[in-house]
Amino acid sequence: MKETGQLVADPDDPRLEPYARNPEAAERVVAASFIVGILCLAAFGAAYWQAASEPYLGGFMAGGMFALGFGFTAWGKYLMPRGPFEEARHSLARPEPERAAFQAAIVDRGAVAIGRRPFLVKLLGVAGGIAGVVMMFPLLRSLGPLPKHSMFTTGWKRGSRLVTARGRPIKADDLEVGGIITVFPEGHEGSAQDQTLLIRVADSAITTRPGRETWGPAGYLAYSKICTHAGCPVGLYEEETEQLLCPCHQSLFNVLDAATPVFGPAPRPLPQLPLMIDRDGYIRSQSGYLVPVGPGFWER
Amino acid sequence: MSSETPVEDSSPNPRVEAARSSMTRRREGRLAAGGLPGMPRRGARSKRSNQSIMDQALGWVDDRLGVSSGRSLVDKIFPDHWSFMLGEIALYSFVVLVATGIFLSLYFDPSSANVVYHGVYKPLRGQTMGVNYASTINISFAVRFGLVMRQTHHWAADVFVGAIAIHMCRIFFTGAFRKPRELNWAVGVTLLILAIVNGFIGYSLPGDLISGTGLRIMYSIMLSIPVIGTYLAFFVFGGRYPGNGVIIPRLFILHVFVVPLIIAALIGAHLYFLVRQKHTQFPGKGRREDNVVGSPMWPNFMFKTMGFQLMVTGVLLALGAFFEINPIWKFGPYLPYKVSYAVQPDWYMGWLDGALRLMPSWEFVGFGHTIPLEITIPGVIMPGLTFALFYAWPFLEARFTGDHAMHHLLDRPRDRPLRTAVGGGALAFYFVLFAASSTDVTANFLHLSLNLVLWSFRILLIVLPFVVGFVTYQVCLELMKVPDSGKRHRAMIVERSAEGEYHGYSAEARPGDGAEELEPEEVPTYLPVDELVGVGAANEETEATSKGVRQAPR
Numbered sequence: 074m075k076e077t078g079q080l081v082a083d084p085d086d087p088r089l090e091p092y093a094r095n096p097e098a099a100e101r102v103v104a105a106s107f108i109v110g111i112l113c114l115a116a117f118g119a120a121y122w123q124a125a126s127e128p129y130l131g132g133f134m135a136g137g138m139f140a141l142g143f144g145f146t147a148w149g150k151y152l153m154p155r156g157p158f159e160e161a162r163h164s165l166a167r168p169e170p171e172r173a174a175f176q177a178a179i180v181d182r183g184a185v186a187i188g189r190r191p192f193l194v195k196l197l198g199v200a201g202g203i204a205g206v207v208m209m210f211p212l213l214r215s216l217g218p219l220p221k222h223s224m225f226t227t228g229w230k231r232g233s234r235l236v237t238a239r240g241r242p243i244k245a246d247d248l249e250v251g252g253i254i255t256v257f258p259e260g261h262e263g264s265a266q267d268q269t270l271l272i273r274v275a276d277s278a279i280t281t282r283p284g285r286e287t288w289g290p291a292g293y294l295a296y297s298k299i300c301t302h303a304g305c306p307v308g309l310y311e312e313e314t315e316q317l318l319c320p321c322h323q324s325l326f327n328v329l330d331a332a333t334p335v336f337g338p339a340p341r342p343l344p345q346l347p348l349m350i351d352r353d354g355y356i357r358s359q360s361g362y363l364v365p366v367g368p369g370f371w372e373r
Numbered sequence: 374m375s376s377e378t379p380v381e382d383s384s385p386n387p388r389v390e391a392a393r394s395s396m397t398r399r400r401e402g403r404l405a406a407g408g409l410p411g412m413p414r415r416g417a418r419s420k421r422s423n424q425s426i427m428d429q430a431l432g433w434v435d436d437r438l439g440v441s442s443g444r445s446l447v448d449k450i451f452p453d454h455w456s457f458m459l460g461e462i463a464l465y466s467f468v469v470l471v472a473t474g475i476f477l478s479l480y481f482d483p484s485s486a487n488v489v490y491h492g493v494y495k496p497l498r499g500q501t502m503g504v505n506y507a508s509t510i511n512i513s514f515a516v517r518f519g520l521v522m523r524q525t526h527h528w529a530a531d532v533f534v535g536a537i538a539i540h541m542c543r544i545f546f547t548g549a550f551r552k553p554r555e556l557n558w559a560v561g562v563t564l565l566i567l568a569i570v571n572g573f574i575g576y577s578l579p580g581d582l583i584s585g586t587g588l589r590i591m592y593s594i595m596l597s598i599p600v601i602g603t604y605l606a607f608f609v610f611g612g613r614y615p616g617n618g619v620i621i622p623r624l625f626i627l628h629v630f631v632v633p634l635i636i637a638a639l640i641g642a643h644l645y646f647l648v649r650q651k652h653t654q655f656p657g658k659g660r661r662e663d664n665v666v667g668s669p670m671w672p673n674f675m676f677k678t679m680g681f682q683l684m685v686t687g688v689l690l691a692l693g694a695f696f697e698i699n700p701i702w703k704f705g706p707y708l709p710y711k712v713s714y715a716v717q718p719d720w721y722m723g724w725l726d727g728a729l730r731l732m733p734s735w736e737f738v739g740f741g742h743t744i745p746l747e748i749t750i751p752g753v754i755m756p757g758l759t760f761a762l763f764y765a766w767p768f769l770e771a772r773f774t775g776d777h778a779m780h781h782l783l784d785r786p787r788d789r790p791l792r793t794a795v796g797g798g799a800l801a802f803y804f805v806l807f808a809a810s811s812t813d814v815t816a817n818f819l820h821l822s823l824n825l826v827l828w829s830f831r832i833l834l835i836v837l838p839f840v841v842g843f844v845t846y847q848v849c850l851e852l853m854k855v856p857d858s859g860k861r862h863r864a865m866i867v868e869r870s871a872e873g874e875y876h877g878y879s880a881e882a883r884p885g886d887g888a889e890e891l892e893p894e895e896v897p898t899y900l901p902v903d904e905l906v907g908v909g910a911a912n913e914e915t916e917a918t919s920k921g922v923r924q925a926p927r
Contacts, residue, residue: 081897081898081899082897082899082900086894087891088891088894089897089900121517121518124517127518127520127521127694128521128694128695130517130518130521130694131518131521131524131525131690131691131693131694131695132691132694132695134521134687134690134694135686135687135688135689135690135691135693135694136687136691137687138683138684138686138687138690139683139684139686139687139688139691140687141680141683142679142680142681142682142683142684142685142686142687143680143684144680145676145677145679145680145683146676146677146680146681146684147680148676148680149672149673149674149675149676149677149678149680150673150676150677153668153672153673153676154673154900156453156666156667156668156669156673156891156893156894157453157659157666157667157668157891157892157893157894158450158666158667158668158669158893158894158895158896159450159659159664159665159666159667159893159894159895160445160448160449160450160651160664160665160895160896161663161664162651162662162663162664162665162781163663164779165553165649165650213604213608214608216608216609216611217607217608217609217610217611217612217616217619218607218611218612219604219607220603220604220607220613223612223613224603224613238708238710255710263708263709263710264709265614265615265709265710266613266614268709268710298710302593302729302734302747302748303589303590303593303594303729303748304589304590304592304593304614305586305589305590305712305716306586306709306710306711306712308711308712308713309714320712320713320714320716320813321586321590321712321716321729322726322729322730323730323812323813323823323827324734334734336823336824336827337730337734337827338729338730338731338732338733338734338747339734339747340734340735340736340745340747341736367593368593368596368597368745368748369596369597369736369743369744369745369748370596370597370602370603370743370745371598371599371600371601371602371603371742371743371744372603372742372743373742373743
């Protein structure tokens with residue numbers, strides 16, 4: 074390799090020729106690109122001034138940028154010395170004596186200067202460890218409350234009246250058979266964990282699980298709307314098949330059979346809310362949910 | 374001839390000499406009509422004074438910072454191969470992301486407090502929505518150039534992750550990750566993870582129906598981690614989902630400050646390693662382990678790459694101007710009890726979404742605890758293993774091949790059939806997962822039952838990687854038997870004379886052919902501009918031929 078420095082190229086060196094076989098044409102192309110770019114940018118300015126619609130603004134800006142860039146790149150590629158040029162690649166690893174000296178400077182010097190105070194080193198280790206641990210406390214603990222029992226509860230209590238998202242109470246004759254509506258416990262309208270689907274089905278079709286005989290008065294069934302898979306709202310009801318579909322990952326739940334999953338990745342039925350109808354005809358919950366709603370978690 | 378009077382060439386410090394003599398010359402009028410080597414005679418007056426200002430400026434900086442030691446950076450060689458520009462696409466998308474992101478941050482309000490919308494977009498007037506959603510609607514309709522900026526930002530994010538992924542494939546299949554570049558591979562994998570994370574956070578911010586659903590799923594994935602999951606989800610979201618309104622401000626500061634800062638720092642490290650270790654290159658004439666062949670940083674590469682930055686910007690702006698993306702005003706504001714049909718995330722989250730769909734419902738219940746494996750495996754373990762394998766691959770490969778040597782020359786993928794087959798199989802695996810994120814749409818479109826589609830994808834997920842791997846392996850073996858295939862040949866022209874005699878000769882060189890045949894040389898310091906006629910028309914001393922090919926006046 075020659076030494077880098079003051080190399081003057083030989084004018085006859087074919088590496089200094091432009092890459093383009095026809096540099097004049099290439100220069101014309103570059104010039105045309107630049108002109109198009111300039112015009113587009115000017116047009117952008119005018120369009121912005123005149124409050125043109127967004128596609129015009131974006132289109133002119135895009136065209137200006139692209140045309141300038143195209144010219145720039147073509148200049149660099151076709152009109153500059155084509156090479157090939159090279160540079161030497163030297164080993165990054167230093168010669169052994171230098172490396173040994175570097176290692177010694179860090180390791181040996183440290184071992185002597187620091188290692189002779191083993192008690193202080195241990196204290197420093199303890200301090201570093203404890204700092205690392207306690208500094209995590211505010212970083213984590215202050216971010217949110219502890220879960221405690223909150224994953225096991227919802228806003229549904231014994232006797233909660235079923236209301237719509239806007240707070241209108243549901244009466245026993247509000248829904249036709251085949252009707253479906255999202256309900257909340259009164260006072261918790263719109264709440265994420267309390268969202269519940271109220272479905273009215275033909276009374277005879279229901280497969281009643283033992284212990285749930287009184288949960289579905291007048292064909293009304295209420296299930297948590299939170300998918301037991303990943304927590305999406307189970308928003309699609311297919312009336313013909315009496316199935317609930319989660320649009321996120323396609324879990325299917327059989328409404329007539331305690332919302333058992335019949336297809337897809339959901340592992341558990343949607344929890345069922347026991348209902349009753351009060352003397353005034355309003356639908357109320359007999360109690361809250363008996364199992365945690367939503368996806369699985371460790372403490373469940 | 375200017376190069377025949379190189380007074381400066383013998384002086385110990387040519388830069389100083391050059392500056393001094395050019396100043397002298399200015400004082401003494403146009404004494405040195407020949408100019409310095411490398412200085413143009415044409416238009417000499419204006420150019421010379423320009424150069425002297427540049428010389429003085431560089432001298433001024435050099436006195437203070439010693440920048441002349443950076444000469445090797447100016448001469449740094451960049452290999453001329455198209456595949457090296459994939460990383461540049463990623464880099465320039467990031468630049469566009471930062472620029473458009475700054476614009477958006479001037480208008481976006483990261484608060485999920487409720488407001489009633491009274492803006493210019495009529496269909497939403499009177500609706501209650503989050504401030505974040507309202508301000509994003511505002512950017513889209515009330516801020517001039519806002520919609521293009523927003524859509525360009527979104528497109529740039531999609532292109533950013535895509536360019537990283539394709540760039541990573543290039544690195545993988547050509548073996549560029551081998552010693553000494555394992556560290557830079559690890560930096561690159563980290564950048565891929567951060568790009569995906571920040572992309573997800575970014576499209577969660579506007580508070581539309583789809584992004585809120587995405588956050589809900591992310592909460593469930595955190596919840597599914599054994600032992601710490603519930604605590605982690607509570608701490609990140611500030612309580613039980615949807616938390617107490619802190620998640621959007623938290624995601625915002627991660628999205629606009631913390632993650633981009635780490636990405637920028639890692640890009641710096643990525644490029645620092647690249648300069649320090651120099652580029653890899655494909656084998657070829659004059660290309661060896663101990664050199665790099667290509668074009669110099671200044672001016673060739675700077676022109677090409679700055680132009681490329683502008684072109685990438687132009688394409689992203691065109692996407693943002695003409696192709697609607699994430700039209701949040703059509704989705705409506707997020708309400709926890711609402712959901713829309715055909716919910717799909719951005720493409721780079723598709724493999725995770727598909728995995729969630731394909732996983733059977735294997736919840737583990739026992740010992741008083743629940744592990745929702747139907748979430749934990751596709752949402753936590755699978756991506757964790759994926760990225761762990763990415764990080765470990767250079768070391769795994771070195772261990773299995775026993776190859777611990779330095780490598781600066783790249784492999785052709787066919788020459789490493791096993792690696793290529795493994796890479797092909799892995800790509801097939803992730804592609805099936807990605808495609809599976811549209812099971813519902815596929816079933817509807819093909820009028821098939823969801824069950825059939827689901828099981829087809831499950832079987833494909835297991836079978837296809839092996840099929841693709843096997844076929845790739847066989848193709849590599851076949852290609853290895855034809856060592857020249859895929860290389861550029863001069864065309865052969867065969868002529869038949871009137872007598873019926875056949876006569877063959879090589880066709881004229883196409884652009885680039887000639888350069889391949891030359892031996893590489895070091896980048897010269899001075900170009901003899903008077904003799905090197907770049908463009909015929911620009912110089913009166915040139916006799917441009919009819920084809921315009923350069924002719925030296927000798």
